[in-house]
Amino acid sequence: MTVGGGVKLQLVFGDITDETTDAVVNTTDFVDFQIGVCKDILTVAGADVEAELKAAKCIRGDVFVSKSGEFPCEALFHVCGQKDAVVIEQLVIRIVDQCVSLGFKSVAIPAISAGAGGLDPGVVARAVLRGVKDATSSFGLNSLTDIRLVLLKINVFLAFKEKAMQMFSTAVINKASVPQLPPVQQQQPPSVEADLSIVCNSSTSQQSVFRFLGLSRKDVDGAMTKLTDLYQAQCSSQTFRKEELKGLTQDDVKDLKQLVETEGLYVELSQGTLKVSGLNNGVNKVMQMINASLHCNLRREVRVREEQDLYACVAWCILGHRGNWERLPKTANHSLENNDVGGRIVDAQGDKLNVDLPRMEATRYLGGQTAKIKRLEHLPDFTLPLYWDNMAPGQTLKTVELLPSYAEYRTVKEVFKRSVGKTVLKIERLQNVHLRRAYEAQKKQISDKYKQQGGECEKLLYHGTTQDNCDSIVKTGFNRRFSGQNATNFGEGTYFAVNANYSAQPTYSKPAADGSQLMFVVRVLTGIYIQGQRNMRVPPPVSDQEGHDRYDSVVDRMDNPQMYVVFHDNQAYPDYLITFK
Template identity: 70%
Template sequence: MVDCFDEIWSLLKMNQNRVTLRAFHFPYPCVLISGPCCHVRVVQQALTSALASLTSQTLVLDGPGVQRYFQTEGKVSKELVESSYNVLIREQQDAYSPDVKIKSPSVSSPISSIKPRPSFTRWCGNPVGSTAVNKTSLEIKLGSLEDEQVNVLVVPMIKRQLTFTKIGQCLLSKAGNRIKVHFALMASKCPPHPGDVLQIDGPPSLGCSKIFFIECLPWDGVRGKSVEALNKGLKRCLELCVQQGFSSVAFPVIGPGIVLKYPLREAIEVLTENIRQFGLSAASGSLSTIHIVIKPGYPDSEECYHDVYRHLSLNMNQRGQAIFRSLTTDLDDITITVGGGIKLQVVFGDITNETTDAVVNTTDFVHFRRDGVCKDILTKAGPQVEAILKSTKVKQGAVVRTPPGLFPCEALLHVCGKKNAGIIEQLVCRIIQDCETFGYKSVAIPAICAGAGGMDPGVVASAILRGVNTATSSAPLFYLTDIRLVLIKINVFLEFKEEATQMFSTAVVNRVTVPQLPQVQQQPPRSLNADLSSLHVSSMNQQSIFLFLGICSKTVVDAMAKLKDLYQAQCSSETFSKEQLESLTQDDIKDLNQLMETEGLYMKRDWGGQGSLMVTGLKDGVNQVIQMINAAVHGNLRREVRIKEEEDLYNRVAWCILGSNGNWERLPKTANHNLEKNDIAGGIMDAQGTKWSVDPQRTKAQRQVTGQTAELKRLQNLPDFTLPLNWDNMAAGGDMKMVALQPSSAEYRSVKEAFKRTVHKTVMKIERVQNVHQRRAYEARKKQISDKNAQRGGAGEKLLYHGTTQDNCDSILKTGFNRSFAGQNATAYGHGTYFAVNASYSAHPTYSRPAADGSQLMFVARVLTGLYTQGQSSMRVPPPLNDQQPHDRYDSVVDKLDNPSMYVVFHDNQAYPDYLITFK
C-alpha cells in the first residue's frame, strides 16, 4: 500500500490541502502527516477510518498469457476497469506463473515475429528418389602394391605361405624379416581356411598400418571353391576396414599369374563386383578411398587397366544414380600451361580418336602398313592419303602436310624422327610452327619413334616436351591454343607424365572429382517429419494473481468479474489432429516452440488418445499457431502433389547429365521435373548433391563451384519401354535405329579399346544398335534368369563378340540372333548361337567374311551367360542342372569350363546386338 498510496488517496477522494502526506517503508510501513496540529489529527482520524473501510480481494485467473495481455494490449482495458469501478488493480506473480517475456506492440502482421517457414523450394533442394551416395572414392593406381601409402594393404596367400605369390615376395623384399616373423606368428595362432583373412601390423618400412592376407585357392572354375573363397575374403577385408575405422585400402587384382591361374577377366570381375556390392551397401563408414593397384610392364597391363576401368566406370552408377564419389586413375590427363598461355595436354588414349584441327602421323615413309600409329591413321584416312605419301619425296626433318582424307581433321602432318632425339625435338618445333602458319588451333602428336621405332619412351618424352617448350616460348602464337600428346601405351604415358611434371611446375592432373557430398535423401519427404516429442508441452496450467482494492465489496466483485470477462474474451483454444501434426518438420517444431514461449501459450498433448494437441492462449498467438500448422499442412499437400508429378514424369521422361567418366547419369526426380518444366533459374542438383547452372536451351550444365561443364540430354521413354541411358531418342513410331558413335565420345573409345586389345586391324566405324523390340525381349529374359539364379550369380551378363557378314548382319539387326542358323560355321559345342570372349576370334575371315572393299563386320553383344556348363556338339538345349529337376537347366554352355573363350546360348532373346563395328 505504501507503493501505491497516491492512487489510494485518490481512490478515497479525501481532498486536504492543509497537510502534507508522505508514505515511507522504514522503519516500518507508515504515512507521515505534516501540518498544523489540528488538521493533522482530523486527517489522521479520517484516513484511519477510510482505510479500515476499504475492501480487498484476490482474483486468480487460470490460463496462459494473462499478465502478458494486461501489460500490453489489455493495459488500457484494465485502466478503464479501474476508473469505471473506482478500484485499484495490482498484479502479483504466483509461484506457478512463469517469467513472462513481453514484446513491444507492433503494427506488423500477427505472424511477423515468427521465423519464416521454409518455402516450398526448400523441399526441391534435395533430389527426391535418388540413391544415398557412398562417400568412397575409387582410384586406379599403376605401380607396386608394396609402395602404396594407405592404411591397409590386401595381399593373397596360399596355404599360409607368405612367399607363394609374387606380391608376397615383393612385400618380404621391401619389409624384411620383420614381416615374415609377424606373419608366421599370426598364421600359427589362427590357421586360416579358404576365404579367411589374416591380419598383421604393417612394419615401418611399408606405408600402411595393417596388412590383410586372404587365404586363396588356385582357379577351379567360375563356380568353384576358388571364386567362393576370394569373394568371401574381399568382402571381409572391406568390412574390417569399416569396423576398424580405416580410411584407405589398396587391392591388387588377385588371381592372374602362374600360382592362382585365374583368367584375367574373371579375376577383375570378382574384385570389381565386390567393390560394387560394397558401394551399394552405403556402409562405407570411415573408408574414403579404395585403390586398385595394377603393375605396369606386363604383357596384359593395358588390358588389365582397360577392363578394371570399364568395370568400375559401369559400377559408378546404379540405374543412373551415383554410388561412389569419384573414379580417378594414374592415367588421367595432365594439363600444363606453357609459353603464351598455350594449353598442353598429356593424354592416355588412341590418336585415331582425336578430332583436333591437325593430327601428326609418325612414319618412316616406307613401311606404311607396319603395325602401329601409321597403319591406324592411314587406314582411317583412306588409300588416297597413302598414295600421296608414296609419291612424295621427303627431306630429312621435313613435315609433310596432306589432306585428311576420311580422318576427321583439317590436315595430317607426317614426320620421320629417324630414331634421333635431336631430330624429334626439331620436328615438334616445326609442327607447332606449321600449325601457326596454316591457322590450326589444335594439334594431336603421338610418341614419335617410341612405338614401332623402338626408342626409349623417356628419351622421346624429353625430346618432344623440350620441342614444345622451345616453340611456345620463343615466339608468340596467335592461332594455336591446344597441343595434345596422345599416348597409347601405359609405360609411355607414365614416362611422359614424369617428364612433364619435372619440366613444368604448372602441370596439373586433370581429374574431375566430386566435392564433399551432402547425403541425398532417398525417402519421400515424410521422412522429414519432426519428432513431436520435442514439442515443449506445458506440464501444468499457468496462474496469474491480481489484487483488487475498492471502497465497497460490490464494486470490487464487479471489477473482478469484468477483468475476468476481458481476459476470457481474448482467449481461444484450438485442437490439432495427429494428421495435421505429422505435416510439421523439425524446423516447424523449433518455430512452434519459439512461438509458444514468445506468446505465452499453453500446449497439451493427448498422449493416450488420438495423439492430438490442444493449444490455449490469447487469440493472436493461437491464430499464429493455426496459420503455421495450416501452412505446414498445405505445404505437405503441395509436396505430395509435387512428388506425384515428379514420379509420373520420371516414368515418362529421363533427363541425363554426362558424367566425368563419359557415362550418362540419370538426374534425380526433382532436377528431372525442373528441367522438363524449364524451372531452371535456381539451377539443378545431381544425384551426388552437386549444384549446376543450366543454359536456357537446357543442353549444357555448368558446375557452380568449379565452372566445369557437362552435356545434358532428354530421353522420351516409350509407354512400355524405358530407354537405356546411353541411347538416343527414337523417332515417333520407330522401333529400330542405328546411331554412329562420335570417335571423341567415351562410349566409342570404350568399345574400340576393348576390340583393339586382341585385334590389330583399324576400326572404321562403330554404330550403336537401338532395337526396341529386341531390347525389350532381352530385358525380360534377363529378369527371368536373374530371378532364377538369384542365389547363384544372377544373369551373368557379358559383353562378347560375334563376327558376321553383311547379309547376316541385316537379319540380326531386324530379328536378332537366330539359333536356326546354327551350323553355318560350327556346332562343336551345341546347336546354338556362338559368342567369343576375344574379338580376335570373331575377326577371323571365317566368321567375319570381308566385303569387296576389304571391310569386315562384328557385333559387340550383350549375352546372358547365367549358369553354364561344358558344351557338346549334340546339344540343342542346355542340359539340366540335375537329373531330379529336368526342367531346371543351365543357361548356356562353353568351350572349356576353367577359362571359357566361347559361350553358346540356345534362346534367341538371350543375346542383344549392342554395337556393330566396321573394321579393316
C-alpha cells in the same frame, strides 16, 4: 558439446567449403591435389594456394600452414593422415596447438583419411576425438573457443556421433544441436509427444495480477466483472488433433514454442492432442502456423507422388567422369522436366550443379567441370537403357553412329583393338526396342532361376557377319536356324567369340567389295554352361532328375572358354556394329 577449457566442439553434417572459421584444415597426400577434400578446398582457394602447396616440403606428421587465397578464412592448415590412426590423433593435437599459437578462435577439421584415404570412419572418429580431448586438456587455450568437425557423408557423421557419445559425458552434450538426417534419407519423424513437449508450459507462468481500488465494494466488484468479461471476450481455446500435428518438423516446433512465449499462450498436451489457450490473436496465429504446415506437407506429398510418377516414364541423365551415363535423382529429374532450374540441382552423389538447358549441359558448383545431360522418354512397357539416345514416338529401331570423341566410342574401339590390328572405320550403336525388350525378359528369367549363383552372366562377345546377314540381324536379331553356315563343332546354335580377332577372320566377317568387314559387339547371356558337342540342338539337362532344366549355353572348352554357343535367340542382343578394314 563442451570439452576441456570450455571449448565448444561441434559435429557438423555438411561441406567444409561452406565453413568460415579462422582456420580450415585440408587433408592431402602432398602428391595428388585433385582428389577428395583437397580438390574441393583448392578449387575455392585458387591457383596461388595450390602452387604454394605443391612447393611445400613436409615430413610425417607436419601441419603445413598456407595463405587462404579466395577461401573465406585466415589460414589453411594442410595435413596428411597417412592412413594411420596414431598419426591422425597427433595431427589433431598439433592443429589445436597451431590455432593457439596464431591466436585463432575457431577451426574446421574434416574426417582425416576417411574419404580418399579409405580408413574406416569409426577408426578415424576415435582418433580425431581422442586428439581433441587430449589437446583441449593439455594446452592453455587462451583464444580457441570453437572446434568444428565437418563431415560430408552421413555414415561418417553417424560414426563420429556414436564415438562422441561414448567418449564424452552426456552432461556436456547439447543434443538439440545434433542435426537430423537429411530429408532424402526418408527418416521417420519423432513421436508427436516427444516433439511437442517443449512447447508446453505452466498456467501459473502465464497469470497476470490486477489490483482494484474503488470507493465501495460494489464499484470494485463491478469493475472486476467488467474487466473479466472484456478479457474473456478476447480469449479462446483451440484443440489440435494428433492427425493435424504429425507433419510438424522440429523447426516448426521451435517456431511454435517461440510464438507461444511471445503471445503469452497456455499450452496443454494430452494423449497426442494439443490445446492452446489465450488471447484470440495469439491462438489464431498458432492456428495459421499449423494450417500452413499441413498445407506444406500436402504439397510435399503431392510433389513426391509427382516425382515418383515422372521417374517411371522419363529419365534425365548426366554423363559421368568415366563416360557412363548416370541417372539423376527424382527431385532433379522433376525440376529438369518442368524447366524449374532457376537455382541448382543435386546429383546422386550430392554435388550441386548449375544447368544450361538450351545447351543440355550441367556445371559442377565445386570444380567447374561441365558434363552433358540428356532426356530419355520410356515406353509404357519398356525402359530405355541409360546409354541409348531418345527415340521418337512410335520409333522401334534406331542406328546411332558414334563420334570418335565419345567415351563410348573409345571404350568399344579399345577392347576391339586389343586383339585386332585393323583400322576401325565406324562404330554404330543399335537401338532395337523389340529385340532389347525380349532380351531383358530372358535376362530376368535366367537371373531369377539362378538368384543365388548370379547365373545371368552377361558377357560382351563378338560375332563376325556379312553385309547380307547384317541387316537381318539388326532388324530381327540372331536366328539359330541359320546355324551351320560356317561350322557346328559345338552344337547347332549361334556362335560368339571372346576375342574379336577370331570373329574378324574372313571366314566369318566376309570382306565387301571395298575390303571393309563387319562385326557385332553382342550382349550374350551365357548363364550356366557345359562343354559343347557336334550336332547338339539344345544344351543338355543340368541333372538327370530334372530333364527340363537345361544348361543356358555351351562352350568350346571348359577351362578358359574362347567360344560360347546359345540356342535361344533372345539370349543375345546386337549392341554395336563395327565396320573395319
